[in-house]
Amino acid sequence: MHFKNNYSESLPPVWAACEIMSLGLFSRWYANLKPKKTRSAIASVYNLDESLLQSWLHHLAYVRNICAHHGRLWNREFTLTPQPPRSKPNKLINMFQRGSRRIYNSLLMLLYLMDVIAPNHCWRDRLVNLLNQQSTWITQAMDLPQNWQNLNIWKVT
Numbered sequence: 001m002h003f004k005n006n007y008s009e010s011l012p013p014v015w016a017a018c019e020i021m022s023l024g025l026f027s028r029w030y031a032n033l034k035p036k037k038t039r040s041a042i043a044s045v046y047n048l049d050e051s052l053l054q055s056w057l058h059h060l061a062y063v064r065n066i067c068a069h070h071g072r073l074w075n076r077e078f079t080l081t082p083q084p085p086r087s088k089p090n091k092l093i094n095m096f097q098r099g100s101r102r103i104y105n106s107l108l109m110l111l112y113l114m115d116v117i118a119p120n121h122c123w124r125d126r127l128v129n130l131l132n133q134q135s136t137w138i139t140q141a142m143d144l145p146q147n148w149q150n151l152n153i154w155k156v157t
Helices: 002-006 014-019 023-032 036-044 050-068 104-117 123-132 136-141
Strands: none
Touching: 023 050, 036 050, 050 104, 104 123
């Protein structure tokens, strides 16, 4: 309604359309963007390669759907796994659990994206506190590395 009352264009700007897209639709929309230069420009905002962002969006839409249908995540083996970073972002190189199908890599991606999108967020602190309350066998089932609290990305500031 705001758009119709304030703008003369017949179609809303892309940012407004993205605001109302589901994560799954947004993931498919991004994957279908042509040319590659457009995807690369979007991914560069997050310091990611366009194919890496595409993989992450697809995976996060999958994880979101599991949550939306009340599925468990903590010890699930995902059938759709995210691509690990190869060259950038530097802070995530060698942090992914290679070959893992568990939630740790998803949490790592979400934390990285939160740091970029909302640098003053408190999600890291809340997640670290929650994970520290769990038994070792639970964090192992999530594929958290043994020294995960010592990795820079997880350090509470």
